[in-house]
Amino acid sequence: MIQHIETFLLDVPTVRPHKLSVATMNVQTLVLVRVRCADGIAGWGEATTIGGLNYGEESPESVKVNIDTHIAPLLIGMEASQPAKAMAKIRKIIQGNRFAKCALETALLDAQARRLNVPLSELLGGRVRDTLPVAWTLASGDTAKDIAEAEHMLDIRRHRIFKLKIGLRSVDDDVNHVLAIKRALGDRASVRVDVNQAWRESDAVRGIARLEAGGIDLIEQPVKAHSTAALARLKRRFDVAIMADEALHGPDDAMALARIDAAGVYAVKIAQSGGLMPALEVATIAQRAGIGLYGGTMLEGGIGTAATAHVCATFADLAWDTELFGPLLLTQEVLREPLVYRDFELQVPTGPGLGVEIDTDKLRDLQRK
Ligand SMILES: O=C(O)C[C@H]1C=CC(=O)O1
Numbered sequence: 001m002i003q004h005i006e007t008f009l010l011d012v013p014t015v016r017p018h019k020l021s022v023a024t025m026n027v028q029t030l031v032l033v034r035v036r037c038a039d040g041i042a043g044w045g046e047a048t049t050i051g052g053l054n055y056g057e058e059s060p061e062s063v064k065v066n067i068d069t070h071i072a073p074l075l076i077g078m079e080a081s082q083p084a085k086a087m088a089k090i091r092k093i094i095q096g097n098r099f100a101k102c103a104l105e106t107a108l109l110d111a112q113a114r115r116l117n118v119p120l121s122e123l124l125g126g127r128v129r130d131t132l133p134v135a136w137t138l139a140s141g142d143t144a145k146d147i148a149e150a151e152h153m154l155d156i157r158r159h160r161i162f163k164l165k166i167g168l169r170s171v172d173d174d175v176n177h178v179l180a181i182k183r184a185l186g187d188r189a190s191v192r193v194d195v196n197q198a199w200r201e202s203d204a205v206r207g208i209a210r211l212e213a214g215g216i217d218l219i220e221q222p223v224k225a226h227s228t229a230a231l232a233r234l235k236r237r238f239d240v241a242i243m244a245d246e247a248l249h250g251p252d253d254a255m256a257l258a259r260i261d262a263a264g265v266y267a268v269k270i271a272q273s274g275g276l277m278p279a280l281e282v283a284t285i286a287q288r289a290g291i292g293l294y295g296g297t298m299l300e301g302g303i304g305t306a307a308t309a310h311v312c313a314t315f316a317d318l319a320w321d322t323e324l325f326g327p328l329l330l331t332q333e334v335l336r337e338p339l340v341y342r343d344f345e346l347q348v349p350t351g352p353g354l355g356v357e358i359d360t361d362k363l364r365d366l367q368r369k
């Protein structure tokens with residue numbers, strides 16, 4: 001039986017300012033959720049946002065208050081070993097709040113996998129891979145610093161895929177910045193951009209033409225989330241892969257975008273999808289429609305990152321790798337044992353449930369007072 005649900009807000013400084021077109025992050029706030037069950041088993045979940053309400057329509061504070069006030073009471077007393085039934089109830093009664101639902105579903109599935117003594121990936125159909133290539137986002141806002149950071153990541157064999165955040169400056173300035181980095185790294189790295197919806201379609205046509213010619217591999221969410229027709233036109237116009245991110249809020253969007261052939265790649269994010277099971281549906285739709293998969297992040301800490309890793313480990317074809325570097329952007333670890341990044345890949349945890357443990361002393365240190 002589900003007995004008790006607690007939520008915690010943790011403010012963790014980032015290793016450097018992280019500049020996106022929608023926000024500059026100096027701190028990431030993790031919302032951690034613990035679901036305690038009558039059989040003594042507990043599960044953990046996590047939700048994060050980017051820049052409060054700058055990226056999406058949920059904030060860490062809204063996730064916490066909506067779980068505490070509206071969602072958790074619906075779950076108390078339900079059978080803990082039936083996470084699908086618990087989530088069906090929540091999805092029927094609660095509108096929106098995909099990030100909050102994802103945190104709860106993560107905790108319920110973590111608890112259930114621990115109960116069955118299997119890694120979470122095995123509840124999701126079983127893994128086809130044990131490691132995941134991980135991109136790093138260069139977002140210091142400075143070309144020379146970004147190049148030095150990329151060189152360091154190559155040297156220590158942590159990342160050889162780099163995603164550049166653009167859209168804040170003029171199209172020409174942004175493209176010059178990206179191409180300077182690509183020229184410096186050459187064939188040693190895959191260089192990709194995320195525009196975070198910042199371009200008008202005409203900007204995108206100009207910008208993507210130069211990026212494609214300069215050897216950039218992937219263009220993420222160049223136009224507004226709702227401009228799906230424009231996204232489809234860009235996909236038709238260019239050879240370079242176009243990825244949907246903010247346009248993709250779960251399986252219904254995945255279907256709608258596939259119908260109009262709007263993108264060649266989907267960023268599969270558990271939070272944006274509204275949970276792990278809907279994220280698997282997004283991936284299934286993509287695979288049936290010939291759309292490539294990419295394991296996306298909301299810059300989660302260890303819990304959300306491990307959850308996404310278990311999901312991505314089940315994908316037969318993860319053509320565009322992942323960006324599961326969230327914990328590496330944070331100055332402090334909340335896990336007892338950090339996730340292992342080695343030889344450009346994240347090792348998918350192998351222990352029961354998420355395969356990670358929260359350090360409750362660190363949690364108390366970082367908890368918002
Ligand atoms: O993809 C996004 O838009 C959000 C996130 C992922 C990596 C990163 O630096 O920001």
Ligand SMILES: [Mn+2]
Binds near residue numbers: 194220221245246267
């Ligand atoms: Mn993105």
